[in-house]
Amino acid sequence: MKNQNELMLYVHWPFCARKCRYCDFLSGPPDSPGQISAYRDALIAEIKKEDNHAGAGITSVYFGGGTPSLVPVEDTEAVMDALRRRYDFDAADETIECTIEVNPGAVTKEKLKAYRQMGFNRLSIGCQSTDDGLLKTLGRVHTHRDFLDTAADAQAAGFSNISVDLMIGLPGQTQWDVTTAVREVTALPGVRHLSCYSLIIEEGTPFAEQFARGELILPDEDTERDMAHGVTEEAQRQGFAQYEISNYARAGFESRHNNGYWRLVSYRGFGAGAASFDGARLRRFANAASISGYIRGAALSEDRLLSEDEARGDFMFLGLRRLAGVDEGEYRARFGRDLFDDYAGEIDELLKAGLIVRGAKGIRLSQKGLDFANRVFMAFV
Numbered sequence: 588m589k590n591q592n593e594l595m596l597y598v599h600w601p602f603c604a605r606k607c608r609y610c611d612f613l614s615g616p617p618d619s620p621g622q623i624s625a626y627r628d629a630l631i632a633e634i635k636k637e638d639n640h641a642g643a644g645i646t647s648v649y650f651g652g653g654t655p656s657l658v659p660v661e662d663t664e665a666v667m668d669a670l671r672r673r674y675d676f677d678a679a680d681e682t683i684e685c686t687i688e689v690n691p692g693a694v695t696k697e698k699l700k701a702y703r704q705m706g707f708n709r710l711s712i713g714c715q716s717t718d719d720g721l722l723k724t725l726g727r728v729h730t731h732r733d734f735l736d737t738a739a740d741a742q743a744a745g746f747s748n749i750s751v752d753l754m755i756g757l758p759g760q761t762q763w764d765v766t767t768a769v770r771e772v773t774a775l776p777g778v779r780h781l782s783c784y785s786l787i788i789e790e791g792t793p794f795a796e797q798f799a800r801g802e803l804i805l806p807d808e809d810t811e812r813d814m815a816h817g818v819t820e821e822a823q824r825q826g827f828a829q830y831e832i833s834n835y836a837r838a839g840f841e842s843r844h845n846n847g848y849w850r851l852v853s854y855r856g857f858g859a860g861a862a863s864f865d866g867a868r869l870r871r872f873a874n875a876a877s878i879s880g881y882i883r884g885a886a887l888s889e890d891r892l893l894s895e896d897e898a899r900g901d902f903m904f905l906g907l908r909r910l911a912g913v914d915e916g917e918y919r920a921r922f923g924r925d926l927f928d929d930y931a932g933e934i935d936e937l938l939k940a941g942l943i944v945r946g947a948k949g950i951r952l953s954q955k956g957l958d959f960a961n962r963v964f965m966a967f968v
């Protein structure tokens with residue numbers, strides 16, 4: 588597989604004000620007053636000792652969580668400085684997409700200004716719903732008013748590339764709720780990107796218990812599919828094109844970081860549970876998946892080399908998430924092989940089932956394939 592010189596950086600901040608009822612991410616309130624600074628020190632130590640990827644060109648930096656905006660701004664800055672020193676990139680380089688996730692009600696105007704000054708040029712706001720009743724059901728700490736204030740503060744702080752997260756398939760949510768939310772958030776100044784994911788009931792969450800007791804009435808599959816179609820139609824009406832199954836953007840504002848994951852670009856993740864992928868060696872590894880374990884320096888939770896077969900399968904199913912699909916030329920440049928020879932049987936079957944279409948440059952999901960994408964992905968894993 589051809590080596591790449593591109594590298595994306597991810598930093599995981601796992602702290603949240605309190606746990607949302609549906610969430611099974613590695614996140615939660617700090618367990619002691621000193622845990623955030625101990626975690627910051629562990630992050631900086633991990634960044635300093637990193638010695639792979641010499642000479643790689645950084646294309647994106649992403650601070651995710653958790654709620655990164657809950658962390659004192661000095662800690663965010665200290666970690667950003669450590670990354671900058673280690674990877675030798677410039678804070679003022681606007682060609683590097685530099686994103687930080689914030690949650691409404693968990694970020695101040697001053698912090699937003701400080702983020703902009705330290706080089707962040709893209710903000711991702713966890714809105715999830717514009718309905719206060721649904722926010723309460725989800726266990727979110729914020730109200731819709733908080734979200735509107737955060738979006739306005741972000742714009743005033745100089746962010747002109749804002750992404751908003753919404754959720755569909757929520758208990759009691761209607762098609763009208765979804766369409767209204769998309770219309771409202773895409774009209775806000777500075778909002779150029781929208782991510783819209785379906786609620787998934789994850790084992791071990793309070794939602795899973797409520798669901799098992801019959802207390803959560805969720806939209807059925809057809810309704811949820813209609814909601815997803817409603818998102819796409821409304822987003823398009825507002826000038827946002829769908830570029831991935833769950834992501835929409837104004838022209839030129841597609842997330843470079845996410846696109847990188849779907850193109851199997853190398854990435855280095857720092858922090859508890861953070862995963863990394865080294866495309867030159869086909870190595871995938873992940874840090875200890877607990878906050879205290881990570882601070883203690885516990886062993887990696889995963890470390891393995893992918894076979895070239897696996898890497899090709901990942902390239903296919905990740906690439907097919909994008910509406911542009913998998914480019915035959917890019918596949919050849921990457922693996923030195925022919926896409927239509929390697930996957931002749933799979934492609935033939937998916938074409939016959941109407942789940943993919945063949946274009947001038949390669950293959951992509953059909954309209955039907957967008958609704959049943961998992962069936963397509965299964966063919967390549």
Ligand code: SF4
Pocket residue numbers: 602603605606607610611612614615652653654690713
């Ligand atoms: S804010 Fe996000 S990461 Fe934190 S608990 Fe809620 S869903 Fe999970």
